[in-house]
Amino acid sequence: MTLADKQQEIIDDFAIYEDWMEKYEYIIELGKDLPQLEESKKTKDRIIEGCQSQVWLDATYVGGKMHFTADSDAIITKGIIALLIRVLNNENPAEIVKSDLHFIQEIGLHEHLSPTRSNGLASMVKKMKMAALKALSSDEVAQKDEK
Amino acid sequence: MEATHKRKFSVREIREDFPALRQTIFGKNLIYFDNGATSQKPQFVLDAINQYYSKDNANIHRGVHHLSQKATSEYEASRKYIASYMNAKSSDEIIFTKGTTDGINLVANSYGELLAAGDEILISAMEHHSNIVPWQMLCERKGCVLKVIPINKKGEIIQDEYDRLLSPKTKLVSITHISNTLGTINPIKDMIQKAHAVGAKVLIDGAQSIQHLKIDVRDLDCDFFVFSGHKVFGPTGIGVLYGKEALLDKMPPYQGGGDMILKVTFEKTTYNELPYKFEAGTPHIAGGICLGKALEYLNQFDLEAIKQHEAELADYAQDLLLTFEDMTIIGDSKKKTSVVSFIVDGVHPFDMGTLLDKQGIAVRTGHHCTQPLMDFYKIPGTVRASFAFYNTKAEIDTFIAAVEKSIGMLK
Ligand SMILES: Cc1ncc(COP(=O)(O)O)c(C=O)c1O
Numbered sequence: 001m002t003l004a005d006k007q008q009e010i011i012d013d014f015a016i017y018e019d020w021m022e023k024y025e026y027i028i029e030l031g032k033d034l035p036q037l038e039e040s041k042k043t044k045d046r047i048i049e050g051c052q053s054q055v056w057l058d059a060t061y062v063g064g065k066m067h068f069t070a071d072s073d074a075i076i077t078k079g080i081i082a083l084l085i086r087v088l089n090n091e092n093p094a095e096i097v098k099s100d101l102h103f104i105q106e107i108g109l110h111e112h113l114s115p116t117r118s119n120g121l122a123s124m125v126k127k128m129k130m131a132a133l134k135a136l137s138s139d140e141v142a143q144k145d146e147k
Numbered sequence: 148m149e150a151t152h153k154r155k156f157s158v159r160e161i162r163e164d165f166p167a168l169r170q171t172i173f174g175k176n177l178i179y180f181d182n183g184a185t186s187q188k189p190q191f192v193l194d195a196i197n198q199y200y201s202k203d204n205a206n207i208h209r210g211v212h213h214l215s216q217k218a219t220s221e222y223e224a225s226r227k228y229i230a231s232y233m234n235a236k237s238s239d240e241i242i243f244t245k246g247t248t249d250g251i252n253l254v255a256n257s258y259g260e261l262l263a264a265g266d267e268i269l270i271s272a273m274e275h276h277s278n279i280v281p282w283q284m285l286c287e288r289k290g291c292v293l294k295v296i297p298i299n300k301k302g303e304i305i306q307d308e309y310d311r312l313l314s315p316k317t318k319l320v321s322i323t324h325i326s327n328t329l330g331t332i333n334p335i336k337d338m339i340q341k342a343h344a345v346g347a348k349v350l351i352d353g354a355q356s357i358q359h360l361k362i363d364v365r366d367l368d369c370d371f372f373v374f375s376g377h378k379v380f381g382p383t384g385i386g387v388l389y390g391k392e393a394l395l396d397k398m399p400p401y402q403g404g405g406d407m408i409l410k411v412t413f414e415k416t417t418y419n420e421l422p423y424k425f426e427a428g429t430p431h432i433a434g435g436i437c438l439g440k441a442l443e444y445l446n447q448f449d450l451e452a453i454k455q456h457e458a459e460l461a462d463y464a465q466d467l468l469l470t471f472e473d474m475t476i477i478g479d480s481k482k483k484t485s486v487v488s489f490i491v492d493g494v495h496p497f498d499m500g501t502l503l504d505k506q507g508i509a510v511r512t513g514h515h516c517t518q519p520l521m522d523f524y525k526i527p528g529t530v531r532a533s534f535a536f537y538n539t540k541a542e543i544d545t546f547i548a549a550v551e552k553s554i555g556m557l558k
Contacts, residue, residue: 020505052497052513074495
């Protein structure tokens with residue numbers, strides 16, 4: 001499934017909810033189901049301090065794909081993290097760097113990604129893209145070395 | 148106005164004065180419980196803002212033309228009104244500022260110039276960042292020492308500790324009248340007397356008190372009193388610094404520019420008198436005029452009736468909240484106003500705030516710009532409902548049902 005397909009799938013999932021509370025019920029479920037980041041991985045370099053809630057992000061690059069795990073102390077934030085991970089996980093870094101995450105807007109959760117929301121999510125997305133960018137440049141270096 | 152001529156206190160009628168209360172948010176009637184952050188504005192103030200910009204707009208203190216004279220006299224009339232509202236000795240003691248934060252910074256920079264290395268400044272552990280950071284900056288600049296009066300678990304300043312910290316080295320005590328996070332009403336009159344006994348001056352942060360309590364600066368005998376217009380039903384971007392005249396006279400100007408000078412040459416500039424010495428540049432004219440209108444609006448009512456209504460709301464909300472399991476009220480002083488801060492075990496305040504919002508209820512979540520206070524309670528933040536005189540018990544019933552629903556979803 002492409003990154004675009006995954007976004008569309010989420011938009012379709014959310015279409016069945018009639019009101020905000022139902023939507024949030026679903027997001028909270030996603031948050032509860034998201035595997036927690038191991039305590040040992042909740043280190044200073046992985047934390048993104050929001051004013052209201054905190055987010056931890058761990059990004060790795062294996063076999064040409066990015067892998068993300070993340071966690072938050074707030075469950076709604078965690079639910080939205082689950083959606084972001086569903087879209088960006090297992091994608092190659094070039095796709096992630098150029099992705100625009102329009103599904104967030106379409107399901108009406110863009111307020112959570114605005115930099116003024118202060119829940120750490122806007123910075124998290126930035127960090128995910130930075131990690132992808134770093135992976136790309138490490139590839140370039142590796143290619144040069146081969147030549 | 149005599150007390151007998153006060154307008155009858157009817158919440159139903161008061162609500163009609165506030166257009167912002169008549170709206171729906173996410174399809175629900177708005178319940179506005181974020182009055183600690185800012186208050187809504189009555190039509191009386193909105194009309195005055197509109198009148199100023201649509202008819203009376205002109206720059207003040209500098210025009211001979213009719214409109215400039217009119218704007219000047221309204222601006223100065225407002226200053227007089229505010230002075231008499233607070234029982235200041237003279238309107239020269241009322242400096243218009245941008246708000247509480249601006250007033251504190253003015254004092255920290257100007258009065259701060261009179262301080263020397265080793266002088267001590269006392270604040271309490273429940274202060275807003277606005278009443279912490281300007282003093283830290285002053286201490287860095289001047290080598291003064293900032294000391295913090297501890298509080299107890301109920302959220303009250305420990306008076307014995309205050310007594311212990313006061314000494315002839317204390318030059319300024321800067322404390323909040325009412326805590327924006329806990330609702331505690333501090334015994335400031337007593338604390339002011341004690342400070343004066345060692346020769347210290349006192350600044351009162353009135354951001355959370357002017358809208359709830361009758362303020363009489365001469366009775367309190369404080370040296371400075373600061374507040375923000377937007378929290379007392381007036382516009383944003385305007386506030387007041389009250390200072391005793393003799394003290395303000397001794398203080399150097401804070402900012403330079405137009406209006407604050409008598410004569411400027413490149414060799415030497417002489418400064419204007421009070422209050423203009425502290426008002427550089429074109430001020431927030433509409434704000435100044437309309438802040439007076441906001442206090443006029445409030446002054447129609449007997450503040451005792453307002454206080455009683457707000458206390459009833461807070462008690463009612465607190466009692467109902469305490470029926471929930473794992474609920475903790477943060478701030479348990481017997482002397483409290485209309486703030487109820489709470490946390491529920493296993494529920495992040497941010498999540499609670501988000502779900503309440505979607506049910507049409509505006510509360511504040513987080514640390515409320517009092518991070519050291521959150522550290523003291525070892526919590527990341529609270530959910531805070533803060534009431535104004537236009538709130539009702541029926542709104543609290545809806546709020547309680549929404550809290551119950553949110554807990555059910557989040558736990
Ligand atoms: C106790 C207290 N002090 C200071 C402030 C700062 O007020 P302003 O942001 O209007 O300058 C506030 C407002 O949040 C407050 O509650």
